[in-house]
Amino acid sequence: MIVGPGSSHTQVLELHGVAHRFGRQWVLRGVDLSVAAGEVVALAGGNGAGKTTLLKVAASLLPPMRGSVRVCGIDFHGDRASAVRERVGYLGHSPALYEDLTARENLAFALRMHGLPAGDPDLVRRLDEVGLAPHADVRVRRFSSGMRRRLALARTLLGGPALLLMDEPYASLDSHGVELVNQMVTRVVEEGGGVLMATHDFQAGGRVTHRIMRLDGGRVAPLDPDTAAPLDEGGG
Amino acid sequence: MSLRAELRRTVAVAGKDLLAEGRAWAGVASVILFAATALLLFGFALGPDVEALRQAGPGVLWLGIFFSGILVLNRSYQVELEGGALEALLGYPGDRRAIFAGKLLANLSLVFLVEAILLPMTVVLFHFPLENGTLGILAVMGLGTLGFVTLGTFYAAMSSRSRAREVLLPLLLFPMLVPVLVAAVQGTGAFLDGNAMGYGGAWLRLLLAFDIIFLVATFWAFEHVIGE
Numbered sequence: 001m002i003v004g005p006g007s008s009h010t011q012v013l014e015l016h017g018v019a020h021r022f023g024r025q026w027v028l029r030g031v032d033l034s035v036a037a038g039e040v041v042a043l044a045g046g047n048g049a050g051k052t053t054l055l056k057v058a059a060s061l062l063p064p065m066r067g068s069v070r071v072c073g074i075d076f077h078g079d080r081a082s083a084v085r086e087r088v089g090y091l092g093h094s095p096a097l098y099e100d101l102t103a104r105e106n107l108a109f110a111l112r113m114h115g116l117p118a119g120d121p122d123l124v125r126r127l128d129e130v131g132l133a134p135h136a137d138v139r140v141r142r143f144s145s146g147m148r149r150r151l152a153l154a155r156t157l158l159g160g161p162a163l164l165l166m167d168e169p170y171a172s173l174d175s176h177g178v179e180l181v182n183q184m185v186t187r188v189v190e191e192g193g194g195v196l197m198a199t200h201d202f203q204a205g206g207r208v209t210h211r212i213m214r215l216d217g218g219r220v221a222p223l224d225p226d227t228a229a230p231l232d233e234g235g236g
Numbered sequence: 237m238s239l240r241a242e243l244r245r246t247v248a249v250a251g252k253d254l255l256a257e258g259r260a261w262a263g264v265a266s267v268i269l270f271a272a273t274a275l276l277l278f279g280f281a282l283g284p285d286v287e288a289l290r291q292a293g294p295g296v297l298w299l300g301i302f303f304s305g306i307l308v309l310n311r312s313y314q315v316e317l318e319g320g321a322l323e324a325l326l327g328y329p330g331d332r333r334a335i336f337a338g339k340l341l342a343n344l345s346l347v348f349l350v351e352a353i354l355l356p357m358t359v360v361l362f363h364f365p366l367e368n369g370t371l372g373i374l375a376v377m378g379l380g381t382l383g384f385v386t387l388g389t390f391y392a393a394m395s396s397r398s399r400a401r402e403v404l405l406p407l408l409l410f411p412m413l414v415p416v417l418v419a420a421v422q423g424t425g426a427f428l429d430g431n432a433m434g435y436g437g438a439w440l441r442l443l444l445a446f447d448i449i450f451l452v453a454t455f456w457a458f459e460h461v462i463g464e
Binding site for chain 2: 060083086094098112113114115139155
């Protein structure tokens with residue numbers, strides 16, 4: 001895993017005064033948020049609150065119109081965007097897979113794009129981790145939404161990300177899939193990475209989450225303790 | 237990432253696109269069928285006059301290439317939009333120009349495949365005397381196609397997120413392609429006439445100049461148009 005320039009850096013994500021707008025509407029209005037190495041932060045908020053936009057800004061898929069974003073101590077402006085993307089794994093709302101390629105081919109392509117060798121034993125191991133080894137040569141078009149989600153998860157973890165960003169990671173997953181996501185999150189954290197996930201499913205996410213933040217009105221604040229009570233019961 | 241790593245990423249993108257197109261064979265087949273039908277219809281419209289057909293041949297060939305090429309270019313980013321794959325593609329480390337280079341390679345391969353069918357059809361239907369300048373015509377086709385596909389791949393990326401992308405792409409692209417179209421048609425005509433006036437080389441140099449300008453400009457600007 002690549003943590004950053006200088007292993008002493010403990011914040012894997014730092015957002016300061018981040019703002020972003022679509023047209024005239026400001027979706028983010030000065031977000032301050034950090035995720036430390038070894039920490040899992042859940043991001044709550046209603047529909048349209050800007051959770052996906054915030055994750056995309058953190059993943060360098062959208063530029064912040066104001067404020068700064070640092071991943072593992074690297075500011076992602078200009079030529080350094082690639083260095084940031086090297087350290088980030090982003091699991092978006094949609095699985096982002098190629099329907100006419102098989103599971104194996106999808107992962108092999110992602111490995112090559114990461115500049116890693118796409119050898120067969122490694123691919124099968126990674127598919128096995130998400131329970132898809134028996135379906136390695138099946139085209140994604142024939143996968144259920146849960147299987148697509150698992151494959152997308154395997155792809156997200158390919159580069160050994162120091163920062164894992166996940167948008168509704170438990171959507172479409174059965175109980176085994178939920179457990180799988182939590183295992184992957186735990187692994188990233190144990191390896192010294194950090195996780196920021198947008199989720200409504202605190203029952204599933206509560207088992208691995210250390211902190212919940214609420215995005216409301218374009219700003220982030222710690223979630224009201226009363227609302228967070230069910231999460232604490234979940235063991236988070 | 238090093239240049240070698242970027243080249244590997246370029247090949248990966250091109251390979252993935254060609255594999256996906258090969259699997260969804262109906263897409264490529266429909267492009268080829270459209271190109272062949274368009275050529276036949278032009279032939280019928282011009283009538284049986286051999287001289288008229290020969291005169292119109294270069295123009296008809298290039299319009300066939302451009303119209304069918306638009307379909308190839310529109311499909312190029314369609315595969316990235318299904319299931320949100322573009323987001324993942326842009327999230328990979330490395331220079332995003334490798335994505336453009338990969339798309340360009342894949343589109344060039346597909347348009348050359350269409351041309352491999354269109355050219356023999358044109359020779360037969362439009363009475364092309366190919367013995368006069370086969371190499372020259374192939375050079376014009378190579379350079380003309382490179383210019384067309386380079387600019388087309390760039391504008392396809394630009395219009396990919398628009399709802400009206402199928403309409404927007406030709407509207408953006410065709411006006412910019414007029415100089416390439418003129419040079420390609422005139423160059424093809426010159427070599428068909430045996431390059432008697434020696435203009436063929438001049439059209440080739442003009443096409444080469446357009447290609448260089450298009451390649452430099454599109455590689456420079458791609459990062460700006462592909463980001464949201």
